[in-house]
Amino acid sequence: MKYLPIDKQLFIKNRAKFADKMISNSMAIFNSNDIYPISADSTLPFAQHRDIFYLSGVDQEESVLVLFPDCPKKENREILFLKETNDHIAVWEGEKLTKEKAFETSGIKTVYWLQEMEKVLFELMTQAETVYVNTNEHYRANVETETRDARFIKWLQAKYPGHSYKRCQPIIQRLRSVKEPQEIEMIQKACDITEKGFKRVLGFIKPGVMEYEIEAEFIHEFKINRSAGFAYSPIIGSGFNACVLHYLENNQPCSEGEVVLIDVGAEYANYASDMTRSVPVSGKFSQRQKDVYNAVLRVKNAAAKMLVPGTIWADYHVEVGKLMTKELLTLGLISKEDVEKEDPNWPAYKKYFMHGTSHHMGLDTHDYGILTEPMEAGMVFTVEPGIYIPDENLGIRLEDDYLIQKSGDPVNLMENIPIEIEDIEKWMSK
Incomplete structure (x- = not known):
């Protein structure tokens, strides 16, 4: 080991x-x-x-x-x-x-x-x-x-x-x-190793880089920090590939003007981390990319605040859907008429955000947890909203791992991993 x-x-x-x-x-x-x-x-x-x-x-x-x-x-x-x-x-x-x-x-x-x-x-x-x-x-x-x-x-x-x-x-x-303090320490260690990998690739990504080369940079950093490797199969998709939710080939070039979606996490001592970031291949986001990115970031930040003891997982996702609906209306991706006529079983926002927002995390990336029972202090959840626009070859997903507290906001175990647009661009310019 x-x-x-x-x-x-x-x-x-x-x-x-x-x-x-x-x-x-x-x-x-x-x-x-x-x-x-x-x-x-x-x-x-x-x-x-x-x-x-x-x-x-x-x-x-x-x-x-x-x-x-x-x-x-x-x-x-x-x-x-x-x-x-x-x-x-x-x-x-x-x-x-x-x-x-x-x-x-x-x-x-x-x-x-x-x-x-x-x-x-x-x-x-x-x-x-x-x-x-x-x-x-x-x-x-x-x-x-x-x-x-x-x-x-x-x-x-x-x-x-x-x-x-x-x-x-x-x-x-x-x-x-519900994690013991020692388990939280190991999950945090996995998150810290993921942070090192991400900061490494921010200085590496540029037009012409292959998706698998980014994957290789991550595994190098993970291994030299006592990780056995990826906690799950890494998703590294540039341009249209970012719109494929479980894209695993990682075999295409990253082209100028595209955004590359990076969904990776290191394991440590069998404990997982789970991070997603969306990065401009050229080092700078376009205005449209910024608008979509910030919409996803606002949903993520608001959704995270709902991770408190007593929250029911299914109700939480309904509330996140309302947040995403508001953002998609602002972006012009859906209309008020789309919302008024939506199927309650498949709301209008699902056209651009079709997966769940959060899952338990721990020894397994999709860890154990009985979803019909209320959230408790000591549980760790991901928060990972996304907006996927195939017609624009643009997919943005942002994901951090959060520890639920007895009171107050949850603790972001990935708070040191760059996520704000200014920080991403700054790291890429180094």
């Missing part, structure tokens, strides 16, 4: 919070992610399942976490099962967690090797009445590949059909949506 060690007290506290929500005489089981094959002997880089990381800090494949708060044997109330390490594995794959190192990482004293799991699990299952299993219930999830958790659940329920089974997700989604 490139990141610095994390104090195990964070994971000890996270497990205690989860255990507190479990019913009596129950056990919860969390699996690491698979290493996914490409073809031949090639694999994708390993990325840990965020749930087991959140609860243990273990960032290694073939790991299993068991929580059994009411286990008669005190030593078995928290268990890690790990892939056994040896000198051969150390030579070929690098050092894996030893039992001692696993305790230093997680605070879990009882560690078994993975080959012992079936035997140990049999004893635990004779003592537990209910088992919490983990499935992916994120509102944007589209899972087509059978996961390690899914295979494990099939095996467990076939071997132990007499037990009751419950879902981990209602508990862990609520817990993960």
Whole structure:
């Protein structure tokens, strides 16, 4: 791992919070992610399942976490099962967690090797009445590949059909949506690395630069600051490409007079950041570009002030829509007649601003959060309005990450990243 060690007290506290929500005489089981094959002997880089990381800090494949708060044997109330390490594995794959190192990482004293799991699990299952299993219930999830958790659940329920089974997700989604101070520090670190990357590219962008060259500048800066890389696939689109919401090719030249939309974020210790800026390729915005840019910026700033405890996500988006409608009327992009005749299910402003304004952020870029429940202090949300005008080859989106406070305005975790037109142009002239 490139990141610095994390104090195990964070994971000890996270497990205690989860255990507190479990019913009596129950056990919860969390699996690491698979290493996914490409073809031949090639694999994708390993990325840990965020749930087991959140609860243990273990960032290694073939790991299993068991929580059994009411286990008669005190030593078995928290268990890690790990892939056994040896000198051969150390030579070929690098050092894996030893039992001692696993305790230093997680605070879990009882560690078994993975080959012992079936035997140990049999004893635990004779003592537990209910088992919490983990499935992916994120509102944007589209899972087509059978996961390690899914295979494990099939095996467990076939071997132990007499037990009751419950879902981990209602508990862990609520817990993960409200961040601990240590988690905020890591998100802030990711935001700070993103800031360094953005300031680097502001002096690099000019007519003729390729979108992928901008991407390369970011990854260079991220890597030298202990980030494993992008928190999500970067979007770097100039001109018309900025109007393609999930444009990922990043393979076209940035031309004079265009605006390049840059939606990137560094990760740090598996925690995400999520930033969008729109930059004039020539170093100066045209008047039309300024007008659209400032309209988006006003919506972003006003929307951010609504991120307070008690706000309902769906109601918030209705209010942001009203802000955007006002700006689009001023820009002449929609008319009063368009608004009067609009379909309530697809308001007039959606022609130029068709996506949502905010999502939870944390260990995942689109992090856990139950959208029907009120916002709480400690949650982190993006704010990312945009205006997209394909006929003008112009797309503007601006995005920062905000921490909700118990009272007052939220904290902008990206407040040091240039966003005002004057600051963008100033940095580009250096």
